[in-house]
Amino acid sequence: MLEKFLNIFRIPDLRKRVLFTLGLLAIYRLGAQLPTPGVNSRLLDQFFHTQGGSALGLLDMFSGGNLRKFTIFALGIMPYITASIIFQLLTVVYEPLARLQKEGELGRRKITQWTRYLTVILAAFQSVAIAFGLNSQGMVIISGPAFIALTVLTLTTGTAFIMWLGEQITDRGIGNGMSLLIFTGIVVGLPRGIISLGDKIRTNAWGSLTGLVMILLLVAMVAIVAFIVYVERSERRIPVQSARRIVGRRQMGGLSSHLPLKVNSGGVMPVIFASSILSAPLLLSQVGFVQSSKFLSGVMQNLQNGEPWWIVLYSAAIIFFAYFYISIVFRPDDIADNMRKNGSFIPGIRPGRRTSDYINDILTRITLVGAVYLILLSLVPTFLISGFRLNHLWLVGGFFERLPTFVTNGMGLNFYFGGTSLLIVVGVAMDTANQIESQLIMRHYDGFSPRSGRIRGRKTW
Numbered sequence: 001m002l003e004k005f006l007n008i009f010r011i012p013d014l015r016k017r018v019l020f021t022l023g024l025l026a027i028y029r030l031g032a033q034l035p036t037p038g039v040n041s042r043l044l045d046q047f048f049h050t051q052g053g054s055a056l057g058l059l060d061m062f063s064g065g066n067l068r069k070f071t072i073f074a075l076g077i078m079p080y081i082t083a084s085i086i087f088q089l090l091t092v093v094y095e096p097l098a099r100l101q102k103e104g105e106l107g108r109r110k111i112t113q114w115t116r117y118l119t120v121i122l123a124a125f126q127s128v129a130i131a132f133g134l135n136s137q138g139m140v141i142i143s144g145p146a147f148i149a150l151t152v153l154t155l156t157t158g159t160a161f162i163m164w165l166g167e168q169i170t171d172r173g174i175g176n177g178m179s180l181l182i183f184t185g186i187v188v189g190l191p192r193g194i195i196s197l198g199d200k201i202r203t204n205a206w207g208s209l210t211g212l213v214m215i216l217l218l219v220a221m222v223a224i225v226a227f228i229v230y231v232e233r234s235e236r237r238i239p240v241q242s243a244r245r246i247v248g249r250r251q252m253g254g255l256s257s258h259l260p261l262k263v264n265s266g267g268v269m270p271v272i273f274a275s276s277i278l279s280a281p282l283l284l285s286q287v288g289f290v291q292s293s294k295f296l297s298g299v300m301q302n303l304q305n306g307e308p309w310w311i312v313l314y315s316a317a318i319i320f321f322a323y324f325y326i327s328i329v330f331r332p333d334d335i336a337d338n339m340r341k342n343g344s345f346i347p348g349i350r351p352g353r354r355t356s357d358y359i360n361d362i363l364t365r366i367t368l369v370g371a372v373y374l375i376l377l378s379l380v381p382t383f384l385i386s387g388f389r390l391n392h393l394w395l396v397g398g399f400f401e402r403l404p405t406f407v408t409n410g411m412g413l414n415f416y417f418g419g420t421s422l423l424i425v426v427g428v429a430m431d432t433a434n435q436i437e438s439q440l441i442m443r444h445y446d447g448f449s450p451r452s453g454r455i456r457g458r459k460t461w
Contacts, residue, residue, distance in 0.1 A: 021173030038142035072158035080163045081276045083118040123159035127152040175432035183428040228426045234263040243343040264370035266325035268427045274317035315375045322371035332359040377423045
């Protein structure tokens with residue numbers, strides 16, 4: 001394995017890409033240490049400590065801890081993700097934008113440029129909401145319009161810089177830039193999660209059952225990682241047969257292959273999209289007129305992390321974005337048309353429309369399985385931290401009021417050991433490793449997996 005890892009640095013182009021990616025990630029972590037001026041960091045840390053079981057923890061995880069420390073990268077990549085969601089939805093419902101997307105590279109560049117503009121606008125809007133919220137709660141050193149203007153300028157500029165970093169990593173580095181930025185923020189926070197568990201062991205947080213709980217927690221983490229790897233590599237293979245044809249004096253085709261359809265083709269994107277959409281009520285809840293309105297404050301309270309309505313909407317959003325993402329990535333009509341042009345067909349299925357419908361039916365079923373898998377993993381951190389507040393539901397007989405405390409109040413564990421963070425870490429790591437492996441195999445080097453590659457790498461540099 002060490003020899004295969006060293007092969008990365010024996011290829012000049014791949015070595016430059018890896019070092020370039022690591023360099024930009026280091027710049028990202030350096031910027032994560034620069035605080036936004038005018039904020040009382042002590043009061044802000046106390047506020048996050050009291051709100052540890054809310055959706056703020058999930059937003060802080062996606063920002064790599066920058067929101068808790070309120071650095072210049074406090075908004076993270078959420079504005080960019082939200083802008084991408086908006087334009088992807090518009091390409092489906094707005095015909096001129098759909099035609100622009102089909103124009104090729106020029107059209108995609110135009111949409112990307114508009115996405116950047118919208119990202120800056122959303123970042124400025126979120127910065128204004130955060131600045132007013134901090135100012136109204138007295139967590140600032142510099143109060144008034146000066147603090148609001150400084151915060152908007154700092155956070156908006158930081159978001160634009162993060163967007164540029166992610167695009168540079170995607171274009172000139174290795175892996176998906178935006179996903180790697182989230183990955184880096186989570187991995188950096190893992191030592192803090194380990195220290196938190198160590199404190200619980202030292203203080204005997206669960207009494208005589210502390211040791212048993214820790215063992216079960218570690219076993220659950222290993223099982224979750226294994227489950228994630230298994231599902232991420234799972235695929236539904238549709239058998240494909242190519243027709244025989246005569247080219248000159250040679251007989252071509254007649255071979256059997258398969259069309260692989262991944263169970264979770266969207267990866268972590270549906271979870272990130274759903275979290276980005278549901279973060280809007282959290283920001284609006286800090287605005288003064290929302291807090292002063294009894295109706296609006298009640299609505300925002302029901303959309304807090306762990307509340308029944310939040311669970312329903314979060315699950316529905318993951319299912320929606322799972323199907324939405326698959327509708328963009330896979331086009332059954334295009335696949336069926338390409339198979340017909342190449343003389344390939346699915347045994348027992350007529351080419352053309354019937355093939356397209358058959359592929360679409362399979363995608364519909366396996367995408368639902370993948371969405372349920374994402375929902376289960378995403379609700380694990382909520383259960384570990386704050387629990388499911390089902391006791392807020394009214395039912396004759398008081399069934400939900402008799403639920404155990406760890407169900408309704410959680411176990412107070414850290415996000416880093418939840419399903420969402422492990423899903424992102426494992427998913428991004430596997431995707432980046434696959435891209436590196438494809439680069440190695442393309443240059444006739446052995447990949448990381450035992451069955452990859454056919455020619456061993458050189459022994460000398």
